[in-house]
Amino acid sequence: MNRELKRWLSGMMLIITALISTSGSAEQLTESEPVIHQMSLTHHDFEEWTFTPRANDTLAITNKSDIAHSIYITYPDGTVVNLDVQLPGETFTWTIPAAGNYMLQCWIHPIIREEMTVSP
Amino acid sequence: MMKIRSLVMLACTVFSVHASLAEDKFTRSDYQRPEAIPAPANNPLTEEKITLGKTLFFDPRLSRNKDMSCATCHSQDHRWSDGRVVPLGSEELTQPRRTPTVMNSAWLKALMWDGRANSLEAQAVLPITTAHEMNYNMKELVQRLGEIKGYQPLFDAAYDDAEITTQRIAMALATFQRTLVSNTSSFDRWVEGDEDAISSSAQRGFEIFNGKAQCAACHKSWRFTDDSFHDIGLDSPDRGRGKVIPVEVTIMQHAFKTPTLRDLPEDGPFMHDGSMTDLEEVIKHYEDGGIQRESLSKEMKPFELTEQQRTDLIAFLKTLDGGSLDIDPPVLPME
Secondary structure, eight states, X not given: OOHHHXXXXXXXXXXXHHHHHHHHHHHHHHHOOOOEEEXXXXXXXXXXXXXXXXXXXXXXXXXXXXXXXXXXXXXXXXXXXXXXXXXXXXXXXXXXXXXXXXXXXXXXXXXXXXXXXEBO | OHHHHHHHHHHHHHHHHHHHHHTOOOOGGGGOOOSSOOOOTTSOOOHHHHHHHHHHHHOGGGSTTSOOOHHHHSBGGGTTBOOOSSOTTOTTOSSOOXXXXXXXXXXXXXXXXXXXXXXXXXXXXHHHHOTTTTOOOHHHHHHHHHTOTTHHHHHHHHXXXXXXXXXXXXXXXXXXXXXXOOOOOHHHHHHTTOTTSSOHHHHHHHHHHHTTTOGGGTSOTTTTOOOOEEOOOOSOOOOBGGGTSOTTOGGGTTBEEOOOOTTOOTTOOBSTTOOBOSHHHHHHHHHHTOOOXXXXXXXXXXXXXXXXXXXXXXXXXXXXXXXXXXXXXXOOOOO
């Protein structure tokens, strides 16, 4: 498959994913049921997310880089939760326990550091 | 409906991950030098602070016995390290660690071999107060510097008043260190488009570095490090980062910060413990894959190079040397 075609297909897939995610958010507003949010991890970043996380939602984070990560999350009360090691291509999940500000970091790569604000 | 949506999303994710991994390749532009030196908003670079920081950096009166300055171990004669396997004063330690260079430290995201300092300002006071290094304490140092008349105008110029504090000492030392940036190397000229700047052997080495040997998995960016922490399988009891973070994080046991590959000394020492003295030995260690243990980095994947490929890789590493970064030592203030 040539590079251009692969890029186009990737783009299309992302658009479809975004549309589905959007419909999921709308569904959440009406049904108030927990939602699974897709997130991506690159070499040294969490890719920007557009959804608004709420308590009891689940994050499904995919390591899209070709290196391993070791993500940990610091809770609003300072508790640290380790999510073990995430190999390239793996998707791992974490369910948000409550509203507040969470810090997502990587033990291996200190440069990875994102704050996530969770609504009730 | 929920099930179908989940399946489609999973399929999309898997496909895009596959495409993304396949395209995860490095090019010359990934190694382009930055245009400016970064500094935190609360400690911007100023000429006055650089002058003060440089003076403090070279002043042995920052140590208890007035016999050791920062420059004693971070010497410009040794690419701002010391060229020693065991640092001065660490001879009696059971697990001494080699002195890292302070060049290009403005860009560091984690400092010290185990990452226990997260800024240059935080790091600056550690050697001063460490017993086997400068063995002093900040309270007495502030008092001592206050008694040296020549320091008053330097602090006054840097901070608009002559008060001496621990924080101001740390900020000035950090500011000076941020100005120590590698000279332009032949590799940099090649990145900028000068095709003849490095040999064809070195160009092949660049391909191996990014390809077969996968050095770029950790030694990436223009500094040739992503400041990540890995257990590279050395035969050392030192737990490294494992000593300063929760013990259940197995992957950080025996892990040390990925050092820069710029301006490497000709004969080492290399590795956090200075246990290797030539680059061929280093490369062979990575080819072997290191000691197999639970904490071993997932990036440690054995491979095999030919003699020629090893030569090419070393030729490439030598193109990262911009030569000695020389500065004029300061005139130390009089008592």
